[in-house]
Structure formats: C-alpha cells, structure tokens
Amino acid sequence: MRHLIAGYDLSTDRLYGHVKARKGRTEFLAFCRYLRSLHPAEVRIAIVLDNFSPHLSTRTDSRVGEWAAANNVELAYTPFYGSWLNRIEAQFTALRYFAPDGTDHESHREQASMIRRYIAWRNRHVTDPRLRKVIRRAETIKRAKVA
Template identity: 75%
Template sequence: MAAYDLSTDKLYGHVKAHKRRGEFLTFVRYVRSLHPMTQRIAIVMDNYGPHRSTKVDTRVGDWAAANNVELAYTPFYSSWLNRIEPQFTALRYFALNGTDHPSHQEQGSMIRRFILWRNHHTTDPKLRKVIRSASLIKRAKVA
C-alpha cells in the first residue's frame, strides 16, 4: 500500500501480506497521522475492492468522516488519473524490473529501500525523467 504526498513530494508505503479493508484502514490512519488533525486531507483512491467497499463496510468511511479526511475515487478504468501511478512506474523501474526475489520478505525490503532512496533523492534526474515519462502516457478512452 502506498501514498504520495503532493505537498512534500514524499512517497509512503507499507508492505503487507494482504490488502484487505483492515490493513487499508491501518494504512490510512498512518497517512492521517502525518498531518495535523486541523488540516483536511484528501485521499485519492482507485477502484480496488477494499477502497470501494465503504457502502458494505462503513469502517473506512466512518473513520474518514470523523478524522477530517475526504475520500476521492478515480473513475472506473481511469486509475492513471491518480498522481501516484507514475511513482509506481519508478518503483518498478528502479527496484523491481529484472529481479527475481527468492521471498516476499526480500522483495518487500527492496521496495522499502527504494522508498527511502526516492524520498532522499527527489531531484535525481533519472528519477524525474521516469516519473515525467510515466505522467505523459496517454490512455485510450474506454467506452
């Protein structure tokens, strides 16, 4: 799970064995803790099941309403509108392409190391180039 803070150009991530509602709620609580409670934050999400399930299970929606958080969803088939997507491209490019990790733990460690490196090298020309290229990709319209 990951979050991208546009105001600070920082990437935050938690590597979990499962990505269910409970883990998602734990992660958004962490994201909320990064900002003062008086500051309203918006969390932009794609249409992944644990994100969209607020009508079935109101834990995330109730928590957001009580914690000055706005939940915003990208339209279906348009997750590329979410500004975190180019960050995932950079993650794949720098940390995962061409690798064959013997375990999930080692892969998670590689992801965590990339996030640390990325947040300390936000102006790295190669990183900026990969992110810029990924941001410019035009997506086909889906009817």
C-alpha cells in the same frame, strides 16, 4: 504474495508504503490511520482511492467512511478507467523501474526490503534526473492513452 499499500503526498512529493501479506479493508484502514498521523488533526487531508478492491469496498463497509468523517479526511474516488488521474500511478511505474524489474528475489521478505529501500531512496532523491525522467514519461504515457 505480498501487497504494497501506498500513498503519495503531493504537497511534499513523498511516497509512503507498507508491504502487507493481505490487502483487505483492515490493512487499508490501518494505512489510512498512518497517513492521517503525518499531518496535524486540524489539517484536512484527501485520500484519492482508485479501483483497488479494498477501496471499492469502503462504499459498502462503513468503517473507513466513518473513520474519515471523524478524522477530517476526505475520500475521493477516481472514476473507473481513470487511473491516469491518480498521481501515484507514475510513482508505481518508477518503483517498478528502479526496484523489482530484472530481479529475482529468494523471498517475499527480500522483495519487501528492496521496495522499502527504494521508497527511502526516492524520498531522499526527489530531484534525481533519472527518477524525474521515468515519472515524466509515465505521466505522459498515461495521459496519451486516454487522448
């Protein structure tokens, strides 16, 4: 089993992701450090956290919160049953559509490679009409489900 830990930068419309064997707080904190390294230290960044288990554990384990406070990072939690508020969800729909759907990988390594290749392609082709269509449709469906 592999897990994708991902971030979506709204200001640049870029997707970032690391495929990991585990999805614990240690891996999550390492990814947060990576996201922080993408911007100058004086620029405050916000990391939106959903109901992913390592995100929820940040409320009881102070390592991530202390790191965030010391590194000009705001942690913003989406409410339960509010995943449609998290803009990365539509990006995950597009990732599934363009990468693993309809495939049968012989190994986790092969699947992880496909996901990394998709992220690189996606970031080079942010205006691709097919990509925009899938993302728009995913955003619309998420909003419609709560109405």
